[in-house]
Amino acid sequence: MLYRATELIGYPAVRAYFRPEVTGAERVPRAGAVIIAANHLSASDEVFTPVAARRQVAYFAKAEYFNQPGLRGRFVARAFREFGHVPVDRSDTHAAASTIKTGVELLGEGKALGIYPEGTRSPDGHLHKFRTGVARLALRSGAPVIPVGIVGTDRVLIPGDRRWHRQPIAVHFGEPLDFSGRAEDERSSPILREVTEAVRAAIQTLSGQHYVDSYASSAKPGD
Template identity: 50%
Template structure:
């Protein structure tokens, strides 16, 4: 699936991609992106030069029958792992899973905003991305997506072929930079550095506040 799906989707979507040289081809790395649409977790693995693991709602993996099997094969083929977002301990479990992925020398994708932006602004980053990088000692590659919010606008039942641009920024290295710095301060500084890099890639207006997931999302 992973050998087949990305080339096919690239041929259909024809996304514009910049900065692929910034993504390390080997070793643990975090790809930290802005979040505009549910398709972001498809677009990044499709254009990245290596397989990227994202977390996805566990509902996508538990369906029955032919449709359930197809959904499971699709998301597993793109390298996604299930997480129960309704579990109060899901955030901790997600970090543990991410550290396992990074410990195997793989690439892990994350959205520091926590949930997708519904107004197009860039929201303040949560510090989980910094915790992962500082704990695992891996670099963070900022990613800027533009256009994905138009793939399937609210009220549309089918995806649209629209121009999409993906920009990979220069890696942010954290190993050895924060020795002696209180952990909370280090996580905040790293996260703010990542979000500033993402903003430069996208040009989004900064919201200055955290984004909250709607109750019915």
């Protein structure tokens, strides 16, 4: 109910106020399994991507969001579940394997799964080295990958600032990448990296970012 209300009222309001530039939205299938792989500049990316795609997109979220105490905690947990988000316990040593398994299950249900292959928000606006989870999901599930280039959201919601600023935004959807029928290739590390780089190159073309061959997590202040 909450998601439906947001889809009918909230998302049109976001489109009307921010007027994001959207290209290639017709490449996102209206139904069926699809992996929405994007660069990650801001927490607001999880709003603007489904707004532009005009389809519900499920994301993995930190488990802490689902078990906070009090009334507010229960509301947040309910909201995340209604939006289709899935809890991930990052402290679990088997979290990565469990996340891939859960992602494949969601895709098997015909859902759109959003993923940020950088693993975290870019700390400097550059595009950083991708983790291979997107390749594992694509190869194991056979679902098409829609590369997405997001521009400007880092100026809309700035870390540490709760206010949303009206700034130019663009969401560009690229041509679907098909890795179906290649489940056995998941066993090959070189192929995992090859597929990952194919997705990365497509996203970089769409986002126009400078590429840095190091993980975003290692570029965070204090790391």
